[in-house]
Amino acid sequence: MDRHGLTEAGRRVLRLEAEAVTRLEDRLDDAFVRAVQALALLKGRAIVTGVGKSGIIARKIAATLTSTGTPAFFLHPVEGVHGDVGNVLRDDLVILITKSGESDELYELLRVVKRLGVTTIALCGEPQATIAKHSDIVLDVSVAEEACPYDLAPTASTTAAMAMGDALAVALLQLKGFTREDFAKLHPAGALGRRLMTVADVMLTDPEKVPCLTREATVREAMVEIAYKRGTVPIIDHERRIIGVLTAGDLTRFVDSKEEFFHRQVWEAMNPDPKTVTADTLAAEAVYKMEKYGIMALPVCDGENRLTGIVHLHDLMRARAV
Numbered sequence: 001m002d003r004h005g006l007t008e009a010g011r012r013v014l015r016l017e018a019e020a021v022t023r024l025e026d027r028l029d030d031a032f033v034r035a036v037q038a039l040a041l042l043k044g045r046a047i048v049t050g051v052g053k054s055g056i057i058a059r060k061i062a063a064t065l066t067s068t069g070t071p072a073f074f075l076h077p078v079e080g081v082h083g084d085v086g087n088v089l090r091d092d093l094v095i096l097i098t099k100s101g102e103s104d105e106l107y108e109l110l111r112v113v114k115r116l117g118v119t120t121i122a123l124c125g126e127p128q129a130t131i132a133k134h135s136d137i138v139l140d141v142s143v144a145e146e147a148c149p150y151d152l153a154p155t156a157s158t159t160a161a162m163a164m165g166d167a168l169a170v171a172l173l174q175l176k177g178f179t180r181e182d183f184a185k186l187h188p189a190g191a192l193g194r195r196l197m198t199v200a201d202v203m204l205t206d207p208e209k210v211p212c213l214t215r216e217a218t219v220r221e222a223m224v225e226i227a228y229k230r231g232t233v234p235i236i237d238h239e240r241r242i243i244g245v246l247t248a249g250d251l252t253r254f255v256d257s258k259e260e261f262f263h264r265q266v267w268e269a270m271n272p273d274p275k276t277v278t279a280d281t282l283a284a285e286a287v288y289k290m291e292k293y294g295i296m297a298l299p300v301c302d303g304e305n306r307l308t309g310i311v312h313l314h315d316l317m318r319a320r321a322v
Contacts, residue, residue, distance in 0.1 A: 013147040013155065020143040020156040021163045027140045028167070035121050035137045036171045039070060044091030046072035049080065051105050053154040054097040054161065061095065061165030068173040069182055077109040085112050093119045097165075099157045101129020110134055123161050139164055199286050200279035202319050203300050203309040210310050212236050215243060215267035219254070222246055222266045230312060232297035235270045240306040242299050244270035276301045279308060283321035286311055 050058035065072035101124045122135035147155035211229035235244040254269035300309040
């Protein structure tokens with residue numbers, strides 16, 4: 001086969017698989033709605049199962065559900081009927097992925113979970129097959145033909161099943177009100193997780209580690225606080241409201257201008273217009289503010305400007321906030 005023939009072969013596969021997915025759209029009916037609602041009301045876990053290539057798709061669907069807020073796991077049907085069905089509880093739901101709908105291993109597992117009273121959803125390529133007939137909800141994922149030139153290897157059919165699984169997961173997350181922030185919490189190491197990281201994820205809150213002094217404290221006390229607590233000290237009133245900040249730079253400038261300074265009060269040396277953030281400020285925004293004003297740490301305050309912690313640039317960089 002020449003280069004043109006190879007290109008055409010690839011195009012044919014993509015065309016057939018795209019058509020297989022497109023045809024699913026017209027089949028989304030009340031069964032799909034009931035499937036999403038059953039998953040939304042689920043008190044237990046979604047258990048996804050399948051044999052062969054369908055089993056691989058089942059693993060992917062289970063992973064997608066888990067990452068979008070619905071606890072799920074893959075159960076191999078053979079292992080299931082040899083003891084692992086003990087993992088299935090009455091409040092769970094089982095999703096079966098099958099092209100033929102006649103897999104002996106899958107049917108045996110279906111019979112067992114039905115005795116437990118577990119709700120079953122079949123993503124089936126043959127809506128009139130045995131497994132479809134004995135499942136509570138059936139989603140038709142049949143295809144006109146496989147992309148394999150011999151119409152044998154699961155290609156278009158597995159693509160269709162995976163697309164239907166994605167449709168279930170996405171409709172479900174919208175129904176449950178699953179947000180970008182929820183997604184980020186489940187993917188803290190991913191790019192989205194880092195983009196949505198907040199100051200609360202990185203800030204120091206331990207009273208032993210968060211520096212602070214009242215305005216009446218002496219410069220001598222401030223020098224000790226700065227030396228042991230990373231160079232930035234919020235100054236607070238008696239209700240813990242932030243009224244200023246004292247940095248190593250502020251202290252150096254003050255000392256240079258005064259002959260007697262140890263017993264001076266910190267309000268004389270502090271910056272009375274401190275830059276602060278709240279715990280729900282995006283970490284990237286905190287980094288931007290630090291870079292803009294050339295500072296290494298920001299006091300964290302609540303809605304009434306009371307000190308709740310401190311966030312350092314080095315900690316934000318270590319957390320890969322940007």
